[in-house]
Amino acid sequence: MGALTAQIVRSSLSEVLGTIFAVAAGIVVLELVLYVILKRKLQWRFSLPIMLVSPALIGLLLLVLYPILYNILLSFSNMSLRRFTVERGLTYGFAEAWNNLKIIFSEPVLKQQKFFPVLFRTFLWTFIQVFFHVTIGMMIALLLNRPMKLRGFYRTLLLFPWAIPQIIAVLAWRGEFNYQYGLFNLLIQKFGGQSINWMSDPFWNYVAINLTNIWLGVPFMTVILLGGLQSIDPSYYEAAEMDGAGKLMGFRLITIPLMKPITTPAIILGVIWTFNQFNVPYFINQFELETSDILVTALFRAAFEYNRYGFASMFALIIFIILLGFSLAYIKITKFSFGFDKAGGGTPLQAVGE
Amino acid sequence: MEQNSNVIISGFKWFFAPRRRSDSPFKRMIIHIILIALCVAAVYPVLRIVSVSLRPGNRLLSTSLQLIPDDATFESFRIVLQKRDFLLWIWNSLLITITTSLLGVTIASISAYGVSRWHFPGRKAGMIFLLATQMIPAAMLMVPIYILSIKLGLVNSWRGVVIAYSVSSVPFSIWILKGYYDTIPVELEQAAMIDGTTRLGAFYRVVLPLSTPSLAIAFLFNFTQVWNDFLIARIILQRAEFFTWPLGLQRMQGQFQTQWGEFAAASLMVSVPVMILFQLSSKWLISGLTLGSVKG
Numbered sequence: 001m002g003a004l005t006a007q008i009v010r011s012s013l014s015e016v017l018g019t020i021f022a023v024a025a026g027i028v029v030l031e032l033v034l035y036v037i038l039k040r041k042l043q044w045r046f047s048l049p050i051m052l053v054s055p056a057l058i059g060l061l062l063l064v065l066y067p068i069l070y071n072i073l074l075s076f077s078n079m080s081l082r083r084f085t086v087e088r089g090l091t092y093g094f095a096e097a098w099n100n101l102k103i104i105f106s107e108p109v110l111k112q113q114k115f116f117p118v119l120f121r122t123f124l125w126t127f128i129q130v131f132f133h134v135t136i137g138m139m140i141a142l143l144l145n146r147p148m149k150l151r152g153f154y155r156t157l158l159l160f161p162w163a164i165p166q167i168i169a170v171l172a173w174r175g176e177f178n179y180q181y182g183l184f185n186l187l188i189q190k191f192g193g194q195s196i197n198w199m200s201d202p203f204w205n206y207v208a209i210n211l212t213n214i215w216l217g218v219p220f221m222t223v224i225l226l227g228g229l230q231s232i233d234p235s236y237y238e239a240a241e242m243d244g245a246g247k248l249m250g251f252r253l254i255t256i257p258l259m260k261p262i263t264t265p266a267i268i269l270g271v272i273w274t275f276n277q278f279n280v281p282y283f284i285n286q287f288e289l290e291t292s293d294i295l296v297t298a299l300f301r302a303a304f305e306y307n308r309y310g311f312a313s314m315f316a317l318i319i320f321i322i323l324l325g326f327s328l329a330y331i332k333i334t335k336f337s338f339g340f341d342k343a344g345g346g347t348p349l350q351a352v353g354e
Numbered sequence: 355m356e357q358n359s360n361v362i363i364s365g366f367k368w369f370f371a372p373r374r375r376s377d378s379p380f381k382r383m384i385i386h387i388i389l390i391a392l393c394v395a396a397v398y399p400v401l402r403i404v405s406v407s408l409r410p411g412n413r414l415l416s417t418s419l420q421l422i423p424d425d426a427t428f429e430s431f432r433i434v435l436q437k438r439d440f441l442l443w444i445w446n447s448l449l450i451t452i453t454t455s456l457l458g459v460t461i462a463s464i465s466a467y468g469v470s471r472w473h474f475p476g477r478k479a480g481m482i483f484l485l486a487t488q489m490i491p492a493a494m495l496m497v498p499i500y501i502l503s504i505k506l507g508l509v510n511s512w513r514g515v516v517i518a519y520s521v522s523s524v525p526f527s528i529w530i531l532k533g534y535y536d537t538i539p540v541e542l543e544q545a546a547m548i549d550g551t552t553r554l555g556a557f558y559r560v561v562l563p564l565s566t567p568s569l570a571i572a573f574l575f576n577f578t579q580v581w582n583d584f585l586i587a588r589i590i591l592q593r594a595e596f597f598t599w600p601l602g603l604q605r606m607q608g609q610f611q612t613q614w615g616e617f618a619a620a621s622l623m624v625s626v627p628v629m630i631l632f633q634l635s636s637k638w639l640i641s642g643l644t645l646g647s648v649k650g
Contacts (some may be wrong), residue, residue: 003438004445008595012449012512019516020453027461046475048553052468053480055461056528059521064487067498074498140392143385150386156636157393163632164400165582167600168621171607172403175614183402215395223639269488276491278585296493303497304589316494323489 027055074313075100081307100314109298109315110306113290119322122275122294125210129274130267132214137221144222145229155226162219170283173212177284202291205284209292213280221266228262229255264334268327275323295319407431407618430619440620442595443602447581448627450512450598454519455576461520462527462572463565467557469528470535481532484525492585500589510593518590519580527572534568535561567638574635578628599624 031051038047076097083089104115144155161169176183177198185195198208232255240250278296285292293301299319303312401421408426434440469477499518508514542564543556551559562569584600591597597605603624606617632639 004442005438008442009445012446015512016449016453016516019513020457023457023517023520046472049468049472049474053465056465056521056524057480059461059517059524060483060487063518063521064490064495067495067502068490070498070502071494074501079501140389143389146385148382148385154389154393158389158396159632159636159639160396160400163629164625165578165600165628167582167584167603168403168625169399171603171617172399172621175406176399176402183399215399219396272489276493278493296491299491299493300496300585303493303500309497309501312497316491316497319491320489320494323491324486327489 030054030058071313071316074310075317077310077313079309079313080311081309096310097314100311103311104315104318110290110293110301113293113298118293118295118298121206121291122296125281125294126271126274128210129213129217129277130270133217133221133270133274134225134263134267136214136218137225140218140222141225141229144226158222159219161216162223166216166279167283169216170212170279173208173215174284174286177208199286200289202289205289205292209281209284212284213274213277216280217270217274221270224262224266225259228259232258260334264330268330271326271330272323403618403621406614407622409615430615431623434616434619434623439594439597439602443597443599444624446596447598447624450515450519451577451580454516454580455523455573457516457520458523458576459527459569459573462524463531463562463569465524466528466531467535467561470532471540484528487525496585496589499586503590509590510596512596515586515590518586519583522586523572523576523579526575530568530572530575531565534565538564570635570638574631577631581628 034051034054038044038050077090077092078096079090108114109118140158144151179185179195179197188195196204198204236254237250240254276296281292281294281297299312299315302308302315405421405423407430409423410425410427410429503509503514538561542560546556546560547553582600587598587601591601603620606613
């Protein structure tokens with residue numbers, strides 16, 4: 001095990017700060033080059049914004065686009081721990097890609113579970129999670145949006161699960177699912193029920209994972225929805241009330257449509273984040289039951305426990321295509337534009353109200 | 355008699371005011387009860403960690419549901435703080451988190467200004483690209499990043515991690531900041547420029563100070579993202595001297611049964627920096643987030 005010594009402090013400090021300064025110096029050089037080329041030589045009117053966005057753009061290309069392209073290349077290979085270099089039998093080609101595809105859809109992804117059961121479980125998981133996050137989050141947001149005493153106090157406490165580090169929260173929940181000492185079984189016993197084997201029973205393990213993630217995900221949705229509710233002008237409700245609309249009707253005809261610019265991206269992001277949620281299904285699943293794996297955790301195990309890199313790359317590609325398809329379809333169905341067409345400001349309300 | 359009931363009534367009024375005329379006291383009572391129940395559900399698991407961390411070593415695996423044990427002790431905290439590997443994890447995490455968050459927010463705040471104020475060619479494609487990066491499963495980048503790190507010799511070094519962490523939250527930060535800049539009238543910058551400053555001077559003196567809420571939120575997100583990251587650290591930092599706290603705690607949890615109390619104490623201590631940041635930025639949380647990420 002490592003221990004904190006003066007020497008380690010010195011070396012880590014110098015390496016980290018050195019890298020930061022190298023990046024900063026790189027940015028300065030880049031800006032100078034762009035300045036000379038765009039502003040001095042071409043005198044382009046957009047040279048300043050291009051100079052402003054280029055550091056982020058280049059960073060993202062390096063960190064996101066390059067690995068993705070490399071991932072596609074890897075999915076056309078048979079790379080594994082054994083065949084890591086060309087000398088040791090690594091080959092690229094369409095035959096390898098076809099082979100990876102064939103294994104994904106015909107053989108177990110890890111040892112027992114095939115692709116489609118895992119896919120189904122992932123869909124079910126995403127649906128359950130987003131459904132509960134939005135409904136419970138909306139309920140809490142509506143409660144918090146009323147004028148009342150102790151509102152700030154409630155808000156602070158309710159956002160609590162969001163504030164503590166996710167891994168800590170997940171590991172704490174895992175402790176509560178302990179057969180003998182966990183909170184859930186203690187409560188069940190108190191009410192005279194049979195203790196549940198949360199860790200080794202496939203069904204209950206899946207339930208445990210879902211419970212944990214509902215607890216984790218609701219606060220974020222609450223914040224987003226509360227922000228939306230607060231931006232709705234109360235005079236809309238007063239006008240509706242004068243026209244004789246009840247509370248429920250007001251919710252359906254005013255709140256829901258006016259919240260659409262907020263709920264749509266929140267739901268898209270919620271689906272993507274849940275679909276890709278790693279920590280909860282990975283850590284709660286203490287005994288590595290394949291029956292609790294969703295696509296992302298199965299992918300992680302295929303890559304880093306079974307070391308099948310080529311196969312895992314193709315697997316990752318398929319997951320990405322599924323997500324992309326979902327997002328495009330959802331954007332198309334809800335006719336959502338993400339505000340690209342509008343120049344400058346405006347609250348969400350103005351965008352809808354016109 | 356009448357005075358007494360007046361006191362009681364005004365007490366009730368204090369508790370339930372300010373109120374809408376349409377809500378009966380009973381209904382408000384129900385709302386408070388629901389909210390209290392939800393708060394308990396939100397906080398209880400964390401209170402249990404507090405409880406475990408305070409138990410003396412011989413009673414760690416208790417079936418009691420009591421929150422503060424009668425014989426509470428800070429023994430577990432003392433043991434953890436005396437472990438020099440715990441201090442190493444904290445040092446590593448703090449160092450990498452603070453530096454990369456500062457760098458990441460700086461890059462994002464500058465780029466977001468370009469995106470917010472100019473309709474340069476490729477702007478729309480760029481914003482869609484930013485959104486698309488959020489759709490990519492982190493696990494999808496893991497394999498290529500791992501293989502590339504091996505081939506570039508970045509495994510077990512800080513260089514690759516610094517770059518990866520600095521960039522990883524940039525898309526989210528740009529979205530937040532761009533949305534916020536959009537709400538600041540351009541006239542303010544034009545006025546500053548008439549007073550003799552350059553465009554960038556106006557950005558620095560006018561726009562940035564006005565954007566404190568969203569800058570705070572962007573920093574908070576960068577910080578929590580890096581502070582809590584498990585995946586990238588797990589594949590690149592494999593030697594014990596590079597461990598950040600998630601890696602260290604995971605290893606510690608391997609011996610879960612025996613070190614429950616120490617684990618709980620360590621968990622509480624690593625939660626402190628994030629909680630402090632959340633508390634500091636809580637007044638900006640809703641405005642900073644909503645104006646930014648959500649645009650119709």
